[in-house]
Amino acid sequence: MITIKEVARHAGVSISTVSYVLSGKRSISEETKRRVEQSIAALGYHPNAGARALASNRSRVLGLVVPLHSDQNLPVVMQFVSSIVASARDHDYDVLLLTKEAGPGEAHRVIARSMADAIIVMDVESADPRVPELRTVDAPVVLLGMPDDHEGLSCVDLDFAAAGRRMVGHLADLGHRSIALIGSPPAVYERGTSYAARLLAGFQRESTRRDLTATVHSCAPGYDSVAACLDDVLHAGHGITGLVVHNEAVLGQLLLELRRRSLDVPADLSVIALCPDDVAVSLPVRLTSISVPAQELGAIAVEMVVTRLAQDHAPEVRLLQPRLTERGSTSAR
Amino acid sequence: MITIKEVARHAGVSISTVSYVLSGKRSISEETKRRVEQSIAALGYHPNAGARALASNRSRVLGLVVPLHSDQNLPVVMQFVSSIVASARDHDYDVLLLTKEAGPGEAHRVIARSMADAIIVMDVESADPRVPELRTVDAPVVLLGMPDDHEGLSCVDLDFAAAGRRMVGHLADLGHRSIALIGSPPAVYERGTSYAARLLAGFQRESTRRDLTATVHSCAPGYDSVAACLDDVLHAGHGITGLVVHNEAVLGQLLLELRRRSLDVPADLSVIALCPDDVAVSLPVRLTSISVPAQELGAIAVEMVVTRLAQDHAPEVRLLQPRLTERGSTSAR
DNA sequence: GCGCCGAATCGAAGCGCTTCGATCGGCCTC
DNA sequence: GAGGCCGATCGAAGCGCTTCGATTCGGCGC
Numbered sequence: 001m002i003t004i005k006e007v008a009r010h011a012g013v014s015i016s017t018v019s020y021v022l023s024g025k026r027s028i029s030e031e032t033k034r035r036v037e038q039s040i041a042a043l044g045y046h047p048n049a050g051a052r053a054l055a056s057n058r059s060r061v062l063g064l065v066v067p068l069h070s071d072q073n074l075p076v077v078m079q080f081v082s083s084i085v086a087s088a089r090d091h092d093y094d095v096l097l098l099t100k101e102a103g104p105g106e107a108h109r110v111i112a113r114s115m116a117d118a119i120i121v122m123d124v125e126s127a128d129p130r131v132p133e134l135r136t137v138d139a140p141v142v143l144l145g146m147p148d149d150h151e152g153l154s155c156v157d158l159d160f161a162a163a164g165r166r167m168v169g170h171l172a173d174l175g176h177r178s179i180a181l182i183g184s185p186p187a188v189y190e191r192g193t194s195y196a197a198r199l200l201a202g203f204q205r206e207s208t209r210r211d212l213t214a215t216v217h218s219c220a221p222g223y224d225s226v227a228a229c230l231d232d233v234l235h236a237g238h239g240i241t242g243l244v245v246h247n248e249a250v251l252g253q254l255l256l257e258l259r260r261r262s263l264d265v266p267a268d269l270s271v272i273a274l275c276p277d278d279v280a281v282s283l284p285v286r287l288t289s290i291s292v293p294a295q296e297l298g299a300i301a302v303e304m305v306v307t308r309l310a311q312d313h314a315p316e317v318r319l320l321q322p323r324l325t326e327r328g329s330t331s332a333r
Numbered sequence: 334m335i336t337i338k339e340v341a342r343h344a345g346v347s348i349s350t351v352s353y354v355l356s357g358k359r360s361i362s363e364e365t366k367r368r369v370e371q372s373i374a375a376l377g378y379h380p381n382a383g384a385r386a387l388a389s390n391r392s393r394v395l396g397l398v399v400p401l402h403s404d405q406n407l408p409v410v411m412q413f414v415s416s417i418v419a420s421a422r423d424h425d426y427d428v429l430l431l432t433k434e435a436g437p438g439e440a441h442r443v444i445a446r447s448m449a450d451a452i453i454v455m456d457v458e459s460a461d462p463r464v465p466e467l468r469t470v471d472a473p474v475v476l477l478g479m480p481d482d483h484e485g486l487s488c489v490d491l492d493f494a495a496a497g498r499r500m501v502g503h504l505a506d507l508g509h510r511s512i513a514l515i516g517s518p519p520a521v522y523e524r525g526t527s528y529a530a531r532l533l534a535g536f537q538r539e540s541t542r543r544d545l546t547a548t549v550h551s552c553a554p555g556y557d558s559v560a561a562c563l564d565d566v567l568h569a570g571h572g573i574t575g576l577v578v579h580n581e582a583v584l585g586q587l588l589l590e591l592r593r594r595s596l597d598v599p600a601d602l603s604v605i606a607l608c609p610d611d612v613a614v615s616l617p618v619r620l621t622s623i624s625v626p627a628q629e630l631g632a633i634a635v636e637m638v639v640t641r642l643a644q645d646h647a648p649e650v651r652l653l654q655p656r657l658t659e660r661g662s663t664s665a666r
Numbered sequence: 667g668c669g670c671c672g673a674a675t676c677g678a679a680g681c682g683c684t685t686c687g688a689t690c691g692g693c694c695t696c
Numbered sequence: 697g698a699g700g701c702c703g704a705t706c707g708a709a710g711c712g713c714t715t716c717g718a719t720t721c722g723g724c725g726c
Contacts, residue, residue: 001447003682014706019684026685027703046445050392051682053383054711061448064430068415074407082401085432094448097397097430099418112379114334115394115427223617284556336712347676352714359715360673384712387681 002045011039022047053114062093062305063107063116065130067100067123073248076276076294080122080144083298091306093117104133111139118305120144124155126194140308142301146194152315154308156301159319160195163290164202166322167244167272168210170288175333176242176270178213180233182254184247185220199246199274213238221249227257241333245273255284270330277325286327293320335378344372355380386447395426395638396440396449398463400433400456406581409609409627413455413477416631424639426450437466444472451638453477457488459527473641475634479527485648487641489634492652493528493607496623497535499655500577500605501543503621508666509575509603511546513566515587517580518553532579532607546571554582560590574666578606588617603663610658619660626653 008015013032020026021036028036039045053059064084070077085095096116098106100123110116119137121130124145131147143155164181171179181203183189184196200216207214215236219229229250233240245251251273258265265271265285273280273289280289300318307313341348346365353359354369361369372378386392397417403410418428429449431439433456443449452470454463457478464480476488497514504512514536516522517529533549540547548569552562562583566573578584584606591598598604598618606613606622613622633651640646 001682005682015683016685016707017705020705023684026705029704032704044445046442048387048682049446049448050383050386051711052684054381054387054713055682055684057684057711059383061429068411068418070411074411078401078403078407078410081430082432082434085401085430085435089435094443095430096394097414097418097428099415101415102418102422109379110427112377113382115382334712338712348713349677349715350675353675356714359675362674365674381712384681385714387683388712388714390681390714 001048002043004045004047007036007039007043007045010043011036057114058309059114059117060093061096061116062088062302063096063098063110063119065098065100065107065119065121069101070123073276075278076292077122079276079294080298083295084120084302087299087302091302093302093306100130104130107134107137107141111137117309118142120301120305124194125191126197128194140305142304142308144297144301146198146317146319148194150315150317154304154315155317156297156304157195157317157319158292158297159321160198161202161205162319163274163322164199164204164244164246165206166202166324167274167290168203168206168212168214170272170324171242171244171270171330172206172210172212174242174270174330176212177333178238178240179207179242179244180215180217180236180238180240182229182233182243182245182247182250183216183218186218189218196246203244213240215240219247219250221247221253223253223257226250226253230254230257230261240269242270242330243272245271245275248273248275248279251275251279251287252283259284265329266331270333272324272330274322280325280327285329287329288325288327290322290324293323296320334381335376337378337380340369340372340376340378343376344369390447391642392447392450393426394429394449395421395635396429396431396443396452398431398433398440398452398454402434403456406609408611409625410455412609412627413631416628417453417635420632420635424635426635426639433463437463440467440470440474444470450642451475453634453638457527458524459530461527473638475637475641477630477634479531479650479652481527483648483650487637487648488650489630489637490528490650490652491625491630492654493531494535494538495652496607496655497532497537497577497579498539499535499657500607500623501536501539501545501547503605503657504575504577504603504663505539505543505545507575507603507663509545510666511571511573512540512575512577513548513550513569513571513573515562515566515576515578515580515583516549516551519551520553522551529579536577546573548573552580552583554580554586556586556590559583559586563587563590563594573602575603575663576605578604578608581606581608581612584608584612584620585616592617598662599664603666605657605663607655613658613660618662620662621658621660623655623657626656629653 004015004018008018018036021028021033088095107119118140120142122144124143124147126148128147134141135152146155146157188196217229217232263269273287275289277291280287337348337351341351351369354361354366421428440452451473453475455477457476457480459481461480467474479488479490521529550562550565596602606620608622610624613620
């Protein structure tokens with residue numbers, strides 16, 4: 001193994017000079033810098049991470065708690081992970097993979113052992129049992145998702161309430177007077193998944209404000225339950241003309257079922273969904289949608305963590321405003 | 334931060350004694366061990382990972398290269414990751430997340446800096462460009478998947494050739510004389526994805542051996558291309574009665590299309606697939622299938638890596654034998 | 667009773683890096 | 697021309713751990 005000592009000897013300078021060339025924390029003459037860099041390249045030197053961590057008290061590693069057994073949307077989970085890893089690398093951090101399933105103790109462990117400098121937690125729910133534990137972690141923690149009680153913690157999330165309002169507003173602007181929300185399976189609401197509840201609240205608030213007739217239906221995946229749900233929605237007698245869907249798993253089945261019933265989208269029924277863009281464009285009908293900007297949220301989470309590592313900083317909640325993309329699955333009434 | 338020094342003082346022993354209690358590398362009297370353990374608990378001591386890595390020259394971290402932008406099967410990717418992380422933790426290792434997308438240099442980097450002790454690479458393809466680079470990594474490397482040229486590298490994978498033979502054999506045993514393989518999209522074969530080619534080879538070999546009429550069809554996802562593919566399969570004039578499917582993405586669409594054509598499974602057509610068990614059971618027709626035993630493969634990969642870390646060990650290829658689960662989607666002819 | 671052995675423990679030397687103070691010229695100022 | 701200052705560099709003290717002798721001590725064989 002090539003050490004800094006050998007680089008120093010090769011370049012004819014002291015160890016500390018090499019270190020300062022690497023870190024840029026003191027001024028070094030151009031000439032010396034060049035020689036050192038040449039030696040580093042010539043010898044193929046790579047600083048030892050353990051030694052660096054020990055001396056500097058910084059591991060340059062971020063702990064990331066990922067839901068691996070998630071019943072949720074895997075592509076979105078992957079998008080988050082991928083943008084977090086990429087952003088972390090941009091800031092010269094590596095990512096240590098912790099699993100939600102292994103429990104909240106993991107975050108403590110890696111921080112206590114100085115394996116990581118900070119923690120990012122994905123898939124945080126409304127009444128997430130991990131939150132109290134996370135509050136006691138002695139390092140910056142950023143949550144992706146917003147628990148009800150986020151006192152003292154930093155969070156990043158889509159503004160689901162705004163998304164709910166926005167989708168209702170979109171339909172209302174087109175003249176729809178009677179709409180329905182097709183939400184997540186009952187289990188999701190019972191679990192108190194934060195975003196589902198927030199979207200629902202936004203949906204209802206805007207419906208009331210706009211004086212629309214609005215019904216709410218939670219819907220389990222599966223051909224039969226989708227059909228049953230649709231029966232509910234359509235035969236409630238409200239003459240529903242607009243559908244807000246917040247349940248990616250059933251989108252495909254729903255559209256198929258509509259087609260089977262010879263209901264045209266958007267002529268007979270306008271449909272707007274909250275789902276990833278790639279899903280919205282790959283369905284039998286291209287859907288007007290709001291997407292979860294996973295890339296962006298991940299990058300923001302990393303930035304928040306990095307900021308807090310540089311200097312301490314009060315906890316902060318950042319809610320990203322939804323962006324709606326029209327794709328023709330909604331039309332004026 | 335509590336250090337080993339404070340533990341030693343608290344327990345009234347030397348630093349090295351505490352270290353030996355922790356590592357068990359020298360014998361320590363019961364009495365002393367007890368006192369030290371009490372002190373550790375009382376003070377809430379956690380060994381500093383950087384210091385440990387520096388002194389012992391072992392990070393107790395595994396680098397895992399994950400395909401994050403994979404167009405493949407995300408649930409399976411997740412199963413791999415999840416079993417690898419769990420197995421690693423069982424062996425007291427942590428997992429550093431590296432992405433396939435960031436390139437093969439990442440493996441080099443983390444090893445050169447001693448951030449990880451070994452590397453596990455997922456989603457290795459037939460002519461994987463990463464392989465030559467990986468061969469030069471100065472640490473144990475285990476591949477999940479088998480490149481054509483795996484000289485000097487350790488690999489773990491399902492025996493796809495055996496899986497192909499087994500599925501053909503299953504249909505042949507039931508009396509089918511004319512069968513078809515519905516394979517992956519053309520792109521997968523062009524990319525030379527190892528497992529697709531190996532399954533195909535097994536399929537063809539066993540078909541020949543059993544003297545069956547066998548055709549091969551690659552199939553892109555999407556409602557239309559599935560229908561077109563099915564036209565190909567059925568109207569080729571061979572009177573096909575059995576279908577081997579190695580293309581998880583189209584399974585659902587395929588079964589729907591069969592239903593649309595009023596072809597009953599298994600009365601009119603026997604179908605056997607290679608897909609995860611949960612997919613096999615959640616489709617409109619429960620499928621007889623061979624699954625990719627991701628859990629097991631991940632665990633084996635970790636074990637191989639850990640073994641090679643304990644003592645060096647020649648490269649080795651481990652191919653797991655396929656297990657077929659009957660679910661009634663195939664019947665005698 | 668002496669030497670020897672093994673079990674239990676200690677002390678100290680690193681592991682490879684960061685960082686703080688000190689040093690050393692050269693140059694500017696008055 | 698002395699004093700002061702600043703940029704560039706060096707030396708050494710850790711960071712918290714592992715590990716290799718060395719040491720101590722009680723018991724054992726003869």
